Amino acid sequence: MSNIHILQKIFAAGFDNGYGSVKLLVDGFEVVRVPSYISIMEMEDVPGRVVFNGNAYTVGESAFRAGYHFERNTDDNENKVNNALLTLLGALAHLPHRKAWHLKLVVSLHDVSLTSKLERVLNGEYQPILAGNQSDVKVEVLKVIPEGMGALFGHQLPAKLTVLDFGNGTTLYSRYYQGKREVHTPYPTGVEVLIDDISQKMKHLNGGKIGDASKIRFCLEMGHTKYSRDIDIKDVYTSCLKDWYERYLKKVVNLTLDAKHQGDEIWAIGGGCLLPGFKKLLEKNGFKILDNPVEANANGLLEMAKAILKKNFTTSTLDK
Numbered sequence: 291m292s293n294i295h296i297l298q299k300i301f302a303a304g305f306d307n308g309y310g311s312v313k314l315l316v317d318g319f320e321v322v323r324v325p326s327y328i329s330i331m332e333m334e335d336v337p338g339r340v341v342f343n344g345n346a347y348t349v350g351e352s353a354f355r356a357g358y359h360f361e362r363n364t365d366d367n368e369n370k371v372n373n374a375l376l377t378l379l380g381a382l383a384h385l386p387h388r389k390a391w392h393l394k395l396v397v398s399l400h401d402v403s404l405t406s407k408l409e410r411v412l413n414g415e416y417q418p419i420l421a422g423n424q425s426d427v428k429v430e431v432l433k434v435i436p437e438g439m440g441a442l443f444g445h446q447l448p449a450k451l452t453v454l455d456f457g458n459g460t461t462l463y464s465r466y467y468q469g470k471r472e473v474h475t476p477y478p479t480g481v482e483v484l485i486d487d488i489s490q491k492m493k494h495l496n497g498g499k500i501g502d503a504s505k506i507r508f509c510l511e512m513g514h515t516k517y518s519r520d521i522d523i524k525d526v527y528t529s530c531l532k533d534w535y536e537r538y539l540k541k542v543v544n545l546t547l548d549a550k551h552q553g554d555e556i557w558a559i560g561g562g563c564l565l566p567g568f569k570k571l572l573e574k575n576g577f578k579i580l581d582n583p584v585e586a587n588a589n590g591l592l593e594m595a596k597a598i599l600k601k602n603f604t605t606s607t608l609d610k
Contacts (some may be wrong), residue, residue: 300392302599304591305381307397309364310458310481310507310561312349313588314381316393317596321585322384324350325457325504326363328376331356333343335422337384342418348379364459364482369433371404374411382427383420388439392428396595398437398587400460400476404432432598436474438462440590441559441580451478452549454542454577455587456562458482463542465549479538481562485510487530489524495521509550510565531568543575550576559583 306313307326314322320327323330324338329348335337338350353360363369374397382391399408409431416427438455445574447469455462459480465473484504489501509516515524535543550556556577563569563583580586 299390300394301466302592302595303393303395304588304593304595305374305378305395305397306437306440306588306591307363307370307377308458309370309460312363312377312381313585315585315588315592316349316382316385317592319385321588322381323325323568323585323588324381324384325354325507326360326369326373326377327353327360328373328380329353329356329360330338331360337421338380339421340379340383340418342376342379342416346578347376347380349377350384354508367459370400371408371411373496374408375416378412378429379416379418379420379427383418385425387420388411388425390426390428394430394595394599396433396434396435396440396598397431398440398591399434400437400462402434402436408434432595435591435594436471437476438464438559438587439471440588440594441583441586442466443590444593445580448550448555450549450554451557452546452554453557453559454546456481456558456560456565458561461539461542461562461573462560463545465554477538477540477542479534481507481510481540481565484530484534484565486536488526491530492517492521492523492526495523504545511561513564513566515566529564535571546577547575559586 293303298419301316303316310326312324312326333348336352336508339348339353412429412431417427433490449468451466453464456482459482461477461480463475464471485503485506488506489503492501505517515527517523557580558572558577559580563579563582
């Protein structure tokens, strides 16, 4: 962190408040990527712990580890907007403590018609306690862009391109021509649908009880199928994955393969790319999986924020 000036307060940042995980990338720091879970249970001053406006809550891994009820972004379509400030502060509470943060953000959103609402939720000056330490936080939204577009920023785009973004709550199908987006269709069937199906169908392995969705998600994100020390859900996972693909994804994957037939390059991003065995299937069909598909969007959002700040700085210095 030696490159971060001790007195620096203004930081460019990219913020992706996903249904499945919150990704915050502040210039000069490691990416914060935590599950989009919010718990109001009593907890120590762990990473993700926030005291704000007289309320205390925890965002991320610890919300799940506490073992009690927690709210998830994926539980309601509006949560991505309504919970944006809570999850942003929770993500900040995972970074080394600073007395003051002035974040200049580029944010991605599944439905850009909600842009002004999201800006109202985020913009402002706040005095939260983050993981036990008081902080002054100022948030300024520079730009809100459609989900998944951040991942393309800084890439040399082919003339014809189709992108599939396999997210937790949605699968996004987008087509670009000469770098301009022509089509953007969200399908409301992301990885969450697969996880719910697995939780129902693993009862026989789990003493008759449905599986815990968060635990299933956790093991799949780690790239394996060991639900617990004694339970391996490999067979259930394999059959549910096939079913999920046939019922929900085949249509949109076939649309993408048609685009490939018309000369488009086809790219895949999003956490779903990393599901055990799924990446191979996509690659076999000619998809190019972007490096680090889960964080590709947040990386692009940060680069965009830096570019906007640089441009503003250059024009403002020219004005003088």
